[in-house]
Amino acid sequence: APPAKRQRTVLEDAVEAPDPVSRTHAAVDAVIIGFMDALTSISERPLPKGSEAGTAADASAASSATPPATPGPATLAEVSGALSAKLAALDAAIESLPGLRRTPKEQMARLAELSVQIQEQEGTLRAKLEAAEEQLEVSKGVIKTLAQSMQGTAR
Known part of the structure; x- marks a missing residue:
């Protein structure tokens, strides 16, 4: 059987889009999707035992002890890094718009x-x-x- 064709990411679409408008739309989509994925990853982590509403430090400690329900960034630093990379890609797509510079x-x-x-x-x-x-x-x-x-x- 032929190998399964890998599905393109929204970020790849942003970088390889044929025109600046499509590139910008795809880059914005990539940032939004990345942000939503990061929020989902954070929100699906269990709260610490015995606490209904823990602090961010409690949630971070609990997440390091308990694996997240879905694969994703494990720490806030990783989430921040992923979002920074996606924002950099968005910035690059916007910079490539004709007439901007x-x-x-x-x-x-x-x-x-x-x-x-x-x-x-x-x-x-x-x-x-x-x-x-x-x-x-x-x-x-x-x-x-x-x-x-x-x-x-x-x-």
Whole structure:
């Protein structure tokens, strides 16, 4: 039988996504999933015996004596380390977004491009407006002619 294909992680999707938006979404998903996994791992640890609501130190001591119900980070330091790694991956994905880190020269070039696009669109809109105004004048003339002819036939 062929070996089972390993399922990709959300973090791998984040790093290898084809476009920046997908990369960022996948990275945010990875951070959220990692955070939820860490919370689940912590919340599933049993409380110390004889204590309904123990302190974090009590819970940590109990978790070192009793294995967690599900596999996961065993200490708060490990949870913190895992979250830090995932946040670093998210930061890297965000940093790779186009335009996020432009130099002033690149920003000016981009503004110039946008200015040209706006001028082109303005020209197109002005041409459409002029055509619409011409059509309106033609329509007014047709309506005036129809109104006069209707008055002439009504007499």
